Amino acid sequence: MNTTVHHTPEVEETIYRLDGPLRWALGEVQGLLRTAQAAPGQRVLDVGAGTGYATIPAARAVGPDGSVHGVDGSAPLLKVLEGRAAKEGLTARVTTQVGALAPLDVPTSSVDLVLCTYVLHELAEDAALAVAEMHRVLKPGGRVAIADYRKTPDVARNREIEAWYARQPDGAGPDERHLRFSLEELEQMLRGAGFQQIDLRTWHDFHTHAIATR
Template identity: 30%
Template sequence: MSAENTTPPPNAAQIEYWNKGGGAAWSNYHDLLDRQLGPLGHEAMRVLDLKAGEAVLDIGCGCGQTTFELATRVGPTGSVTGVDISAPMLAIAEARAPHDGAGEIEFRLRDVQTDDLGIGRYDVAFSRFGVMFFSEPTVAFRNIHRALRPDGRLAFVCWQPFSSNPWMREPLEAVRHLLPPSEPPDPLAPGPFAFADPDRVRGILTDAGFTNIDIASFETTLGSGSVDETLAVTLRIGPLGRAVADQPERLPELAGPVRAVLERYLTSNGVQIPASAWIVRALGRQE
């Protein structure tokens, strides 16, 4: 009898995070996060120029908002498959009601880096911040490329560097003196800023077989609504949320300095803090 294979999957750390602490936090605040990140996803959808009847792969679909919006854009003759590694988030997605006139929707628990996505099944691949967490990104994008039809196209949103994103940087800086010292993160490790370098992104996509790669800067302002709503998200999601994930008792102590930062950005439309992302698009073959 052969010994049981106990080798962890390549994305084991991310799978654990998005099925435990990270997935729980995003599930709890998915409405506020969808409000916050919506404008960035809409811009990536805009550059895709989706057509009625197209089949779309939504990578890292989370709690499903982008999947439903994509399904509305491709209409009743189209289809969207939302894939994610987070079972808690997919449970929320599957419980949501589709929009009127939306295309066929399916959700699947899949690791895009390692699982079979099919061959030539999709016209379009899309992601709103779901592609920066692969341990082997080139392998993952080859799998995505394989799943696209020969004339398929890709668009996704990823963050520019941490230093270019006050909405994440300033709250963390306001409480850094209250947190234990930590080593700077590896800029190439899976995480929100793994694709901050556009040259790296271009190289990964080229090696994966994509062509006509365009990486455009998109600057906007983000917020989840009121100061209280944005504070709740900021303390539990992103770099600050990760820094205190195992110290929830510290949240009341940190709330005051973070609130002071958010109040500086309060507008008639709620909190609005500058943010910078890349809108990346590419083709599956040379045009």
């Protein structure tokens, strides 16, 4: 049976960018999972899972008794995630859902760990609601682990980085921004949603990692 899937050029570009071998080789998510104390048996939610950049390492970390649920608005990206889970023998612990991120169609206090990698900048003005939703779905004491770009205090450098992104084949349009939130703005969002023990770190120049507890 021929199982080749044909995507639009835009979706192909996005898959290429999100699923490239260099990105997987960085080991970023493994570090994030360690800091967030991901553990066997946990129920994990990946908000804006895309092609599974965070979902797949999380599925390995939670073991056969745990589960990871990936929500995303893009069905083609989730298909790539499902294919990767199948290839790695992780299908039994990975589920997906095409849907909105703010609000989330996920029960309250049902999740041990929420992951959200490189999504908040795309949500823009909906980001605060998405963070509030992450707080709602977490069990008390559960953690959120966020990775995203950060707006740095160097305005000229921010502009230079945005110009680089705009030149990429699936590059941002004039209104799209990657360096949308500063560390302070991200902290405010987390605090406003009710998170505690907020640990914000710079990761690789203009990237940031945030871990916080409900």
